[in-house]
Amino acid sequence: MSERLSQQLAFLIEADKLKSVSRASSLSDNSRKENSGEHSWHVALYALTLAEHAEPGVRIDRVIRMLLIHDLVEIDAGDAPIHGDHDAEALALAEQQAADRLFSLLPTDTAVEMRALWDEFEAAQSPDAVFAKSVDRMQPVLQNLANGGGSWVDYDVSEQQIAERVGAKVARGSPALWEHLRGLITAHFSAR
Amino acid sequence: MSERLSQQLAFLIEADKLKSVSRASSLSDNSRKENSGEHSWHVALYALTLAEHAEPGVRIDRVIRMLLIHDLVEIDAGDAPIHGDHDAEALALAEQQAADRLFSLLPTDTAVEMRALWDEFEAAQSPDAVFAKSVDRMQPVLQNLANGGGSWVDYDVSEQQIAERVGAKVARGSPALWEHLRGLITAHFSAR
Numbered sequence: 132m133s134e135r136l137s138q139q140l141a142f143l144i145e146a147d148k149l150k151s152v153s154r155a156s157s158l159s160d161n162s163r164k165e166n167s168g169e170h171s172w173h174v175a176l177y178a179l180t181l182a183e184h185a186e187p188g189v190r191i192d193r194v195i196r197m198l199l200i201h202d203l204v205e206i207d208a209g210d211a212p213i214h215g216d217h218d219a220e221a222l223a224l225a226e227q228q229a230a231d232r233l234f235s236l237l238p239t240d241t242a243v244e245m246r247a248l249w250d251e252f253e254a255a256q257s258p259d260a261v262f263a264k265s266v267d268r269m270q271p272v273l274q275n276l277a278n279g280g281g282s283w284v285d286y287d288v289s290e291q292q293i294a295e296r297v298g299a300k301v302a303r304g305s306p307a308l309w310e311h312l313r314g315l316i317t318a319h320f321s322a323r
Numbered sequence: 324m325s326e327r328l329s330q331q332l333a334f335l336i337e338a339d340k341l342k343s344v345s346r347a348s349s350l351s352d353n354s355r356k357e358n359s360g361e362h363s364w365h366v367a368l369y370a371l372t373l374a375e376h377a378e379p380g381v382r383i384d385r386v387i388r389m390l391l392i393h394d395l396v397e398i399d400a401g402d403a404p405i406h407g408d409h410d411a412e413a414l415a416l417a418e419q420q421a422a423d424r425l426f427s428l429l430p431t432d433t434a435v436e437m438r439a440l441w442d443e444f445e446a447a448q449s450p451d452a453v454f455a456k457s458v459d460r461m462q463p464v465l466q467n468l469a470n471g472g473g474s475w476v477d478y479d480v481s482e483q484q485i486a487e488r489v490g491a492k493v494a495r496g497s498p499a500l501w502e503h504l505r506g507l508i509t510a511h512f513s514a515r
């Protein structure tokens with residue numbers, strides 16, 4: 132048991148590094164860029180708060196677990212801004228290698244379990260993963276709306292591009308959420 | 324439904340401010356102080372990872388939900404360092420007022436539910452709350468061990484004071500966790 136605990140604590144200390152991974156989106160008061168650790172907390176709180184908008188059958192506690200671990204691979208692979216350019220294949224490989232390294236810090240049974248949960252999130256096919264992806268895409272939109280445009284301004288993103296890159300994924304998890312969000316986005320762009 | 328969603332999004336944008344509340348403990352690489360948003364993510368991951376060390380009957384997903392919301396009141400009341408001096412009565416009042424304000428941003432049913440969960444955490448009596456408190460106290464210990472002393476150095480804290488202020492609460496949630504941690508703490512202080 133002490134050996135298992137040592138492995139678990141090593142994983143948790145390694146996870147601390149996610150707080151030093153910077154994202155493209157900023158805090159809602161625009162004081163600084165958000166990091167992937169606090170983003171992970173925020174999206175888990177999104178899932179908890181917006182649970183009623185998930186499709187029937189979605190198990191919100193599994194969604195929350197997914198969101199707690201969904202960005203850990205960025206410790207090695209970094210954050211790839213959704214509106215930035217990146218080599219999708221190279222990134223996927225780097226993330227797979229990061230998952231191999233990070234989850235294997237854990238005792239084997241837990242490592243297998245967490246890896247399976249991360250793989251499920253990445254595959255974005257199960258109802259739980261689809262809703263997790265939906266709130267993960269929603270949160271930076273809300274941050275940008277709150278701080279006057281944020282990464283949309285930095286990356287010169289149009290309303291149309293947001294609909295394509297973000298809308299489809301949010302809508303897949305919850306049409307109602309996207310409907311509401313689309314109204315807010317249109318209002319934001321009309322006011323610019 | 325759109326009215327409910329507006330309330331939920333207002334709550335989530337308000338929650339963003341937790342990322343700007345600074346704590347006494349530092350990141351494990353000592354690069355800066357930790358904030359309460361990323362701390363909330365980290366302790367939720369602690370609960371998920373260390374679930375097997377909880378007493379039988381503890382529902383880890385409820386523990387995780389508690390930990391996601393446990394520090395929200397700090398948006399108004401600030402973080403009270405465990406090794407610092409503070410007026411416990413005034414702080415408790417400020418936190419109650421913060422809970423009143425923050426949770427009431429939500430639709431009434433969700434507000435009542437989340438407030439009950441936060442009250443349960445604060446009361447620290449139910450098995451779920453006791454385990455949540457246990458990992459909440461553990462995490463800064465691990466941060467301090469990783470970064471060479473951290474807030475123990477800043478506040479001139481002795482091994483004996485850690486045992487009194489932290490040990491009892493960690494041990495209440497899991498004697499095995501405290502046993503292991505005590506060994507690490509003793510090794511740290513012997514090596515100074």
Ligand SMILES: [Ca+2]
Nearest residue numbers: 362393394459
């Ligand atoms: Ca805390």
